[in-house]
Amino acid sequence: MTTSTLPTDSIAPSVTISADKTKLKAGEVATLTFTFTEVVTDFVLSDVTFSGGGLGNFAGSGSIYSAVFTPSPNSTIEAVVAIASGRFSDAAGNVNADGGDANNKLVISVDTVNPTISIQSDKTRLNRLLKNQEKDVDML
Ligand SMILES: [Ca+2]
């Protein structure tokens, strides 16, 4: 007598990381989407490794999750988001092994360095103002 008639799931799930922006400047964030080939049961934010900023607003269920990436301030270092092998699994317990996939890694170029403002003084006007001040002082 068989105890189960369900076919055994031996196919591991895999993921693709995508983003709505590939370039970020100061004040901008990117929404990342994690699309899985099937429903995963144990995917959490800490399964995602990242550098060059912060990751938050983790949401989702089933086979699609999302998070918001905020780049580091005053940085021109590109951000990298990645998911390694052995990070999530399907309901049958098959663990992902696609860490080496190109689509498991996302690179976002970052430039959050605000441009510096150079103020050029109008020397003629400044001298005139100073002379006027001297006059004012003389009159006192
Ligand atoms: Ca599976």
Ligand SMILES: [Ca+2]
């Ligand atoms: Ca993949």
